[in-house]
Amino acid sequence: MCGIVGCIVKEQAGRVLASGLERLEYRGYDSAGIAVVTDDGIRVRRRVGKLAELLDDFDYDAFDGKVGIGHTRWATHGKPSEGNAHPIQDDTGDVVLVHNGIIENYKEIREELEGKGHVFATETDTEVIAHLISEIMQGDDLEGAVRETMRRLKGAYAIVVLHRRLPDRLVGARRDSPLVAGIGEGEYFLASDIPPLLEHTRDVLLLEDGEIVSLTPEGVRVTDLEGNTIERQPKEIEWNLLQAEKGGYPHFMLKEIHEQGVVVNDSLLGRIAEDGTVRLPELDMDADAVAAIDKIVIIGCGTSWHSALIGKFLIEELAEIPVEVDIGSEFRYRRSILGPSTLVLAITQSGETADTLASMRKARAHGARTISICNVIGSTASREADGVVYTQAGPEIGVASTKAFVSQLIVLNLLALHLGSMRGKITREASKEYTDELRAVRGRVETLIERADELDPIVDSYKHVDDFLYLGRGINYPIALEGALKLKEISYIHAEGYPAGELKHGPIALIEEKMPVLAVATPGETYAKISSNIDQVKARGGEVIAVVADDEANPPMGVDHLIRVPRCRETISPIVNVVPLQILSYRIAVARGCDVDQPRNLAKSVTVE
Ligand code: AGP
Secondary structure (H helix, E strand, O other): OOEEEEEEOOOOHHHHHHHHHHOOHHHOOOEEEEEEEEOOEEEEEEEEOOHHHHHOOOOOOOOOOOEEEEEEEOOOOOOOOOOOOOOEEOOOOOEEEEEEEEEOOHHHHHHHHHHOOOOOOOOOOOHHHHHHHHHHOOOOOHHHHHHHHHHHOOEEEEEEEEEOOOOOOEEEEEEOOOOEEEEOOOOEEEEOOOHHHOOOOOEEEEOOOOOEEEEEOOEEEEEOOOOOEOOOOOEEOOOOHHHHHOOOOOOHHHHHHHOHHHHHHHHHOOOEOOOOOEOOHHHOOOHHHHHOOOEEEEEEOOHHHHHHHHHHHHHHHHOOOOEEEEEHHHHOOOOOOOOOOEEEEEEEOOOOOHHHHHHHHHHHHOOOEEEEEEOOOOOHHHHHOOEEEEOOOOOOOOOOOOHHHHHHHHHHHHHHHHHHHHOOOOOHHHHHHHHHHHHOHHHHHHHHHHOHHHHHHHHHHHOOOOEEEEEEOHHHHHHHHHHHHHHHHHHOOEEEEEEHHHHHHOHHHHOOOOOEEEEEOOOOOOHHHHHHHHHHHHHOOOEEEEEEEOOOOOOOOOOOEEEEEOOOOOOOHHHHHHHHHHHHHHHHHHHOOOOOOOOOOOOOOOOOO
16 A cells, blocks of 8 residues: 655645655555645655655755645555656646555556557556546646546545646545545645644544545635535544554554455456456466466465465366465475476565575476565565566555455465466356455455454453364365464464364364364355364363354354354355454454564564575
8 A cells, every 4th residue: 555645835845745754654665756836846756765765865945835745655556666656747747646546447548548649657557547637637627637537547546636737736536545634724634544644733534435635725625526515524633643553443453454355355456357257467378378287386484375275275176277385494495396387376475485485486496487476566576476466455564464365365266267267167157256256255354344343252261271273174274274373473372273174183182171172164065074073172171163154054063152254155265264263363362462563573574584
């Protein structure tokens, strides 16, 4: 996610914007820029890298205007570079804007405008917005041009726009990406998040989807897509700065759990055609190349290894390609059988995990094609792979991975569908039905987040235990592993995930009176089996928490707690089933007074062996 700031102030707009960008640094970014309307036109400065690159030799006097915009970029389309940094202009230099989000139909708009003579300068999706506003704008009606542009755009966006001829005006708009307005003393602000506003005002207008906001020295006006004025009272924000960086949540991890509905949406954006077929051009593999694959090896560490295990089920089920899965630290030293007909998928949120990078380099040395499923554009993994499919989860700050995991599973579903379709294993109708179900995942995830309080009796029952066993079967066995990892890494309870069928091969010896065992028992061909495993645990005095479908008519008998989740296709169920397990581990860790965002001994990215 990018960071946006805009201001109409009495003086020193450059300094105000610089300070605002510093308040957004926590979000993670790869480049930044500022634009200010000055007496001799709009002055723009952009730099790749950290804010220091932009601000260390910043000439505040040259940027001493009243109106300006600023941006920290988390790249989604177009590599991190000064050329792709915002603020971005149209080819006349009249329209200058900053954007947070993803424009799904930017390619067709770009082709249309290039056909009309527009000359594009960046690799970004954002640039089409500047050209479209310039193309549409009549006279000085910047607000009307933004409104009409919104009607053309598909995707998620929050934008703030300047125009050379309108030195006393800012126009903002949003759809599926946050934008807030700050009401000061004769000074007005826009931002993608509250922190940049707090040093100026605590009176904030929260904009809704489809709304346009116009700032002038006289004040703030909010309108809808039809141009109707919307009367809305500002809210007074009580948060301190640190609370504001977390969006009012007590921890980044909780904020990121709550972002998962939007993340599901963003991970799907632009990747499902109207007819339900999957589009993954970044794979850069034609039908012959896909047909030539005789084996796929998926590599990851930690949570990304759990995604890899689920990826095996998905690809073998939907594309019928044999898949091996390996932990990065094992694969890199193993004698591997790889070659040009092996496709190696490296899953890594950070793109910097040493063992995963070493495994990728080994795979390439053996002549295998490597694709990285990564969340950070410009990361080492994204640069060294033959191709990269970005998870579009936005910056993940909590050490315990949540939204990145969910986005990895979305991408793996899309990848499996895409490979299956290209190998003739999936019809267009079947793909449409499947992708419709993927689109419904957002609502299911958000429902489970709303129902979080239902987990409190479980939290209260088990927040003081020392041991926890998680069981799952089939595609939900990795969810048992993930649930256990979440609990152990933030609450320090010794939790183990196991395939439920392994119970009798050892772990059942652990079961004693009141030992908590969580079993993922959602619909699937092994439901009866895991129900039997639950009976075995109960028979030995263990206490069982069963994750079952909302409408399960025959829930496992005698369990101590039920966690009900919306029923969905078995191959999609891990995305839904993991959410209550994330929330459960979070709430237990908080109850134990643990440092949820920075657990002891852990780093967000393990860049060394
Ligand atoms: C997950 O909650 C952990 N933070 C950790 O296991 C993480 O998934 C692992 O280090 C891999 O990181 P990566 O996805 O950035 O490669």
